[in-house]
Each structure stands twice: as structure tokens, then as C-alpha cells.
Amino acid sequence: MGGIIKSSIARKVAMALSGLFLVVFLAQHFTINITSVISPDTFNEWSHFMGTNILVQGVLQPILIFGVIFHFVMGFILEIQNRKARGDVGYSLFKGSANSSWFSRNMLISGIVILLFLGLHFYDFWIPEITTKYIEGDMSGMHNGEFRYYEETVEKFANDPYRTGLYVLAFVFLIFHLLHGFSSAFQSVGFNNKYSKALKTFTKAFAIVIPLGFAFIAIFHYVSHL
Amino acid sequence: MKLTLKIWRQENSNTKGRFETYNVDKVEGDMSFLEMLDVLNDGLVREGKEPVEFDHDCREGICGTCSLQINGEPHGPGNRVTTCQLHMRSFKDGDTIVIEPFRARAFPIVKDLIVDRSAFDRIQQAGGFISVNTSGNTIDANSTPIEKEKADMSFDAATCIGCGACVAACKNASAMLFTSAKVSQFALLPQGEVEASERVMHMVDQMDKEGFGNCTNTGACEIECPKGISLENIARMNREYLSASVAG
Numbered sequence: 001m002g003g004i005i006k007s008s009i010a011r012k013v014a015m016a017l018s019g020l021f022l023v024v025f026l027a028q029h030f031t032i033n034i035t036s037v038i039s040p041d042t043f044n045e046w047s048h049f050m051g052t053n054i055l056v057q058g059v060l061q062p063i064l065i066f067g068v069i070f071h072f073v074m075g076f077i078l079e080i081q082n083r084k085a086r087g088d089v090g091y092s093l094f095k096g097s098a099n100s101s102w103f104s105r106n107m108l109i110s111g112i113v114i115l116l117f118l119g120l121h122f123y124d125f126w127i128p129e130i131t132t133k134y135i136e137g138d139m140s141g142m143h144n145g146e147f148r149y150y151e152e153t154v155e156k157f158a159n160d161p162y163r164t165g166l167y168v169l170a171f172v173f174l175i176f177h178l179l180h181g182f183s184s185a186f187q188s189v190g191f192n193n194k195y196s197k198a199l200k201t202f203t204k205a206f207a208i209v210i211p212l213g214f215a216f217i218a219i220f221h222y223v224s225h226l
Numbered sequence: 227m228k229l230t231l232k233i234w235r236q237e238n239s240n241t242k243g244r245f246e247t248y249n250v251d252k253v254e255g256d257m258s259f260l261e262m263l264d265v266l267n268d269g270l271v272r273e274g275k276e277p278v279e280f281d282h283d284c285r286e287g288i289c290g291t292c293s294l295q296i297n298g299e300p301h302g303p304g305n306r307v308t309t310c311q312l313h314m315r316s317f318k319d320g321d322t323i324v325i326e327p328f329r330a331r332a333f334p335i336v337k338d339l340i341v342d343r344s345a346f347d348r349i350q351q352a353g354g355f356i357s358v359n360t361s362g363n364t365i366d367a368n369s370t371p372i373e374k375e376k377a378d379m380s381f382d383a384a385t386c387i388g389c390g391a392c393v394a395a396c397k398n399a400s401a402m403l404f405t406s407a408k409v410s411q412f413a414l415l416p417q418g419e420v421e422a423s424e425r426v427m428h429m430v431d432q433m434d435k436e437g438f439g440n441c442t443n444t445g446a447c448e449i450e451c452p453k454g455i456s457l458e459n460i461a462r463m464n465r466e467y468l469s470a471s472v473a474g
Binding site: 006007008009010011012013078081082084085086087088089090091092093094095096098099100101104105107180184187188189190191192193 | 243245295297298299303324326329330331332333334395397398399400402430431433434437438439440441442443444445446449450457458460461462463464465467468471
């Protein structure tokens with residue numbers, strides 16, 4: 001196994017699999033978040049389930065955290081290796097736009113923006129949640145006799161144009177990252193055949209629709225409290 | 227037409243290089259890019275100066291010897307063309323053309339615009355062959371039935387001329403397109419199946435040892451490849467490598 005993970009193909013497959021796992025997580029995260037626009041009660045119930053279920057908290061959450069860290073660390077390692085591979089002297093003129101998309105050549109930039117966003121997102125939601133549940137020991141999910149999840153989410157965006165703006169900006173970069181990354185993952189695991197064209201259409205639609213959906217949720221909660 | 231050329235000059239791999247600017251005139255649109263460089267060198271030699279060194283051989287687009295990063299693209303503007311088949315009608319009178327060697331750690335500069343691409347030879351030697359006894363009892367290749375579709379895909383992969391444009395175009399200086407073409411041309415044929423696992427493992431290992439970068443699927447290699455080698459070959463190599471790794 002050690003031999004496999006050291007090879008360039010193993011590294012790209014590892015990046016692809018961790019990326020695909022994170023894409024599945026995004027879809028799941030979006031499914032729950034969109035209920036905050038449609039039905040606050042449903043959002044509260046699903047959030048409470050995800051926040052207190054042993055399987056989700058004890059197994060899926062650690063795997064998710066590992067997946068996120070692995071994807072970023074491996075991404076940076078690959079970037080360093082790739083820069084070294086060009087040699088000590090780079091091109092004075094490199095016309096990347098002639099043969100590839102901006103998104104595919106700048107996964108590092110979109111990735112760093114998403115990483116910075118995750119810092120803000122963890123500060124906003126994950127750290128307070130972990131503090132309440134595992135440090136203060138309050139697993140009830142209640143505040144003043146009602147579920148607290150919906151109110152906690154909404155109050156982050158209500159009357160805060162800067163936070164809303166930062167979230168929307170991050171989601172734009174998430175589009176950039178997914179536009180290349182999602183379809184690229186299938187090529188990395190060796191999936192390139194007659195179905196690839198249709199798959200690429202789906203991945204591009206997903207890359208645009210899901211982040212725009214997240215942006216819509218943030219803007220909705222901001223606008224509805226103006 | 228009159229042109230200004232900014233050309234990379236470097237004595238050898240141990241010295242630092244620099245750009246030098248030259249002016250050439252009487253360039254005809256029907257000249258190939260290499261013939262234009264011949265005109266430049268003819269002038270330099272007449273002036274008693276060192277000519278610009280560049281790789282060339284067949285000048286028919288089939289040997290893979292010519293290279294050059296021209297205005298930021300390997301083999302210059304246009305698709306499916308080698309530098310020797312790039313004609314000066316692709317440029318306009320008064321243009322400035324920047325000419326650099328293919329740049330990759332695995333392709334050290336020999337002199338000026340010539341780079342050492344023997345890393346490709348070593349990848350090929352690591353497994354890009356089939357072990358056939360050729361001492362008089364060779365079976366005619368046509369006696370082995372092969373599906374037309376697979377034969378065509380194998381032939382397409384085999385059209386790779388090993389020029390290195392894929393490495394030059396890739397932002398990561400990855401050699402995955404070259405290696406995958408050389409893996410695929412055998413993997414698709416029954417004659418190549420016997421050694422398929424060893425082949426892909428050895429060739430990828432050698433590719434990594436040479437110091438090429440990791441593929442990030444930008445697709446630049448496929449676009450700039452003068453023979454249009456498809457990314458499908460890289461996907462096939464990934465599959466071959468994964469199944470060979472799992473099988474041990």
C-alpha cells in the first residue's frame with residue numbers, strides 16, 4: 001500500500017476520491033440547509049438528528065474532517081511537487097488560456113478561498129455547536145423551550161451584509177473549484193467513456209446549482225430580515 | 227515579412243540562460259518555422275556569430291524531434307501541428323515572437339533551445355514493448371484477430387511521436403499523456419495483455435522517478451499534442467495502474 005500511495009496516479013486517485021466524498025457531503029449539507037427556507041421546523045428536526053445521532057457524530061463527522069484535511073494537505077503537496085517539476089526557470093510566456101480553462105489551472109486559488117471560508121464557517125457554526133454539546137454538555141438542542149438551530153442560523157445573516165457577502169463570494173469560488181474538480185475526479189479514477197459527456201453536463205450543472213443554492217439561502221435570510 | 231525574435235540562449239545546462247533579440251527579414255509565408263530559423267542562423271553565421279541551436283530531423287511532422295515553446299505554446303499557435311509544419315503565414319509582418327525551450331525539470335537544457343528528452347526513452351524502456359521471440363518463428367501479427375475499434379484506438383495511441391509537447395503544455399510538467407499513450411498502444415492489443423500489469427507499473431514508476439509533475443486533468447496536453455492523443459489514454463492508464471496495484 002505504501003508503494004501505491006507514493007505514485008503520482010495514487011495521489012490523483014486519492015485527491016479524486018476525497019473530492020467526490022466532499023461533493024456528496026455538499027449535496028447532503030445543501031439538502032438540509034434548503035429546508036431553512038422552506039420549513040424551519042423540518043430544518044430544526046433534521047439539524048437535531050444530524051447533531052445528536054451517534055453514527056453521524058461519531059463516525060461520519062470524523063471521516064468528514066479527515067476528508068477535508070486530507071484533500072487540502074494533499075492538494076498543497078501536489079502543488080509544491082508540480083511547481084518543482086517545471087524546473088528552476090519557468091516560461092517567460094505561458095499561454096494557458098489557449099488550451100485549458102482558468103478554473104482547471106487555478107484550483108489552488110479557488111481551494112485557498114474555500115479553505116479560508118471554512119475557517120469562517122467553523123467559527124460561525126461548528127465551534128459554537130461543539131462547545132454547546134461536548135464542552136457545556138447540552139445535547140438538548142433547545143433554547144428557551146424551542147429548537148435553537150433555525151434561530152442560530154438565521155441570526156448569522158440577518159442584518160449582516162458583510163458576512164452574507166463573504167459567504168456568497170466563497171460560493172462563487174466553490175463554483176470555480178467544482179467546475180473542474182467534479183468532472184476531473186471521474187477522469188482520475190479512470191472513468192472516461194461514452195457516458196462521460198453526459199456526466200460532464202451533470203457535474204457542471206451540479207457545480208453551478210448547488211453553490212448558487214447555498215448563496216440563495218444566505219441571501220434569503222439576510223433579505224428576509226431587512 | 228519582418229519579424230523580431232526573442233530567443234532563449236544558454237550555453238549548457240550548467241550556465242544561466244538569457245533572452246536575446248534578433249531581427250529577421252525576407253521571411254516568406256510559405257516558409258516553415260524551422261526554415262525561418264535557418265534564415266536567422268544563416269545570417270548569424272555570416273556575421274561570425276554563434277547560430278541558435280534547435281532540434282530538428284524529418285521536418286515532416288512525424289519524427290517528434292522538433293520542439294520549441296513559441297509565443298507561450300508548444301509547437302506554436304494552431305492545433306495538431308509540429309514546429310516543422312508550422313508555417314510563417316501564421317504570423318504577421320512586424321510580429322515579435324518569443325521562442326523558448328520546452329521547460330521541465332525532467333528535460334534539462336542541452337544548449338539554447340535543445341532539451342534532453344531521454345527521460346521519455348527511459349520510460350519506454352521500462353515497459354513500452356512486448357516480449358516476442360523474433361528469431362525466425364515470429365507469428366504474423368495479422369493472424370491474431372483484433373476488434374476493429376480496439377485496433378483503431380491502439381493505432382491512435384501509437385501515433386504519439388514523443389515530442390514532449392504534452393509536458394511543455396502542462397502547467398505541472400506532467401508526462402501522463404505520453405506514458406499513457408505508450409501504455410495504451412499495447413494494453414489494447416492481445417499481444418500486449420500478457421505483460422500489461424508489469425508494463426504499467428514499471429512505466430509509471432519510471433515516469434515518477436524522472437521528476438515529472440502530477441496530472442490535474444486540465445486537458446492542455448490533449449489540445450497541444452500534434453497528434454491529438456486523447457485524454458482517454460490517461461483514464462485507461464489510471465485503470466490499468468489501479469487494477470495492477472490491487473492485483474499485486
